[in-house]
Amino acid sequence: MPELPEVETIVRALKNGGRGEASILGKKIKSGEILWQKTLEYPGRSEFEAAIVDRGVMDVGRRGKFIDIDLGESHLLIHLRMSGDLRVELPPLSEALPHDRFLLNFKDGSRLAFNDTRKFGRIWLTQSTATPLKNLGIDPFDEVLTTDLFFLNLHKKKKQIKSLLLDQSFIAGLGNIYTDESLHRAGIHPIRSSNSLTLQEAGRLLQAIRATLNESIERNGASIDWVYRGGEFQNSFRVYQRTGRPCLICGTTIERIVVGQRGTHFCPQCQPEGVG
DNA sequence: CCTGAAACCTGTCTGC
DNA sequence: TGCAGACAGGTTTCAG
Numbered sequence: 001m002p003e004l005p006e007v008e009t010i011v012r013a014l015k016n017g018g019r020g021e022a023s024i025l026g027k028k029i030k031s032g033e034i035l036w037q038k039t040l041e042y043p044g045r046s047e048f049e050a051a052i053v054d055r056g057v058m059d060v061g062r063r064g065k066f067i068d069i070d071l072g073e074s075h076l077l078i079h080l081r082m083s084g085d086l087r088v089e090l091p092p093l094s095e096a097l098p099h100d101r102f103l104l105n106f107k108d109g110s111r112l113a114f115n116d117t118r119k120f121g122r123i124w125l126t127q128s129t130a131t132p133l134k135n136l137g138i139d140p141f142d143e144v145l146t147t148d149l150f151f152l153n154l155h156k157k158k159k160q161i162k163s164l165l166l167d168q169s170f171i172a173g174l175g176n177i178y179t180d181e182s183l184h185r186a187g188i189h190p191i192r193s194s195n196s197l198t199l200q201e202a203g204r205l206l207q208a209i210r211a212t213l214n215e216s217i218e219r220n221g222a223s224i225d226w227v228y229r230g231g232e233f234q235n236s237f238r239v240y241q242r243t244g245r246p247c248l249i250c251g252t253t254i255e256r257i258v259v260g261q262r263g264t265h266f267c268p269q270c271q272p273e274g275v276g
Numbered sequence: 277c278c279t280g281a282a283a284c285c286t287g288t289c290t291g292c
Numbered sequence: 293t294g295c296a297g298a299c300a301g302g303t304t305t306c307a308g
Contacts, residue, residue, distance in 0.1 A: 003301055038284090065302080081302050083286080099286085118285045120302065159278065168303080175301055224301070225288080240301090261280070263299075 002080035004140070004173030005216035007065050009231060010086055014067075014112075015060040019220070019230055021088040027106040029055045029071075036101040039114070041122040041132070048125050052076070052104075064136045064172030076104075077124040077132055078114065084121035085229070087113050136172040140209050151202035154194045161197065162190035163260040165209075174209065177222060177240045180265045182209040184239045189271040190257075190264050198275060239265040 013019040032052040034040050040048055051074065059070040067086070069076040078086070091109035102114040102123060114121065124132050138145050157164055164170050165179040174182070183190050185208035188201055197205070216222060221231035224241070238248055243256040243265055252269035 006301075079302085082300070083302095116285095117287070118300090118302095120285065122303095157277085163279085166302090177301055222301075261282095262302095 002065055002082070002084060003175035003178050003221075004062075004065060005178070005213055005233065006221035006229070006231065007062050007067060007080065007173075008217050009221045009229070010080075011060050011062045011067055014069075014086070014088070022090060022110065024057050024060065024069075024088060024106070024110075024112055027057050027108060027110065029053060029057075030105045030107045033103040033105065034101075035096065035103065036116075036119055038119065039101040039116065039121060039123060042124045042126065051125055063133050064139070064168055065175070066133060066136075073127070075124075075126055075128070077126065079122050079132075080116070081118070081120035081122065083118040084114060084116040087115065089113060135169045137168060137170045139172055140174070140206075140213060145206070147199065147203040147206055150206045151197070151199050154197050154202055157194045159194050160191045160259055161188060161194050161205075162262075162264060164194045166260065166262070171209075173213070176262050176264075177237075178209070178212055178216070180240045181238055182212045184265075184267060184271060185212055187270050187272075189273045190259050190266055192273070196275065201275070239267060241265065 013021055014024050017023040029052055032049055034045055055071040055074065057069060058072050061068040061070065065079060067078040069078070089111050093111060096103060096113065097115060099115050099117045100113050101116045101119065101121065104112040114123070153170070162179050162183060165174050180190070182205065186201065186205040188197070188205060215236065216233040219232040219236065221229065222233040223229045223231040224234050239254050242254045245254055246252065247254055247267040247270060250267065250269045252267050254265055255268055257264050
């Protein structure tokens with residue numbers, strides 16, 4: 001479930017409570033338990049376990065799709081990848097669930113559990129947030145990102161627009177759902193070359209990205225398949241997972257192609273291959 | 277620089 | 293019922 005709106009929803013819940021869960025702000029750490037070795041990306045296990053003890057949760061934030069748990073002198077960074085999820089549990093605690101990969105035990109008896117069926121998720125404990133975040137591109141909501149700058153950046157590359165939007169070093173936070181939804185909203189075909197977009201199209205696309213992400217955040221993100229997180233944005237999808245169904249704008253049948261190895265959904269009428 | 281394929285993993289669904 | 297194959301909200305690495 002991990003694109004910007006879902007990560008943002010989780011971060012807000014960890015910080016302020018919500019989704020039926022408690023805030024972790026101010027909690028003191030008793031221990032960190034690595035249940036699947038490869039989930040810990042950095043540092044080594046013993047160093048990690050020693051360094052995390054006695055730290056307190058000062059703040060929780062988001063950078064792209066990374067969850068940033070500020071421990072004061074260090075940061076615990078979590079990336080959920082494809083199937084990761086976090087939950088806060090209060091005492092009395094039960095056994096860890098199947099697919100739990102990491103447990104952060106607090107001194108008050110509660111814990112933060114990282115569950116990740118596919119084992120792609122990763123955590124880092126770093127002094128500065130630099131290490132895994134240094135290649136992240138601009139946040140879509142950064143006010144520095146104007147239409148002019150976006151247009152300029154698009155024209156520095158010669159890449160299929162869908163793949164470029166998925167590139168986290170170009171813009172941080174979009175994934176497969178929100179690229180498809182944003183491109184449809186902007187009326188741009190997913191395989192258009194980035195440097196072929198006009199200034200007007202760049203403006204439309206940036207506006208579409210922000211509107212789509214904002215609407216999803218308002219609905220607590222999207223919940224699909226068997227992973228239910230209380231989000232509702234899946235009910236507002238225009239093209240994602242709507243192959244063969246009518247476009248909500250023009251009625252044309254939504255098509256599915258593969259772009260950069262990712263399933264891609266679009267309306268051939270609203271998103272023509274040429275400049276629109 | 278750009279594209280595609282493969283790898284890392286487990287689970288679900290579809291079709292024969 | 294069984295089984296192969298496709299597919300899944302992500303990212304990295306490598307070949308051409």
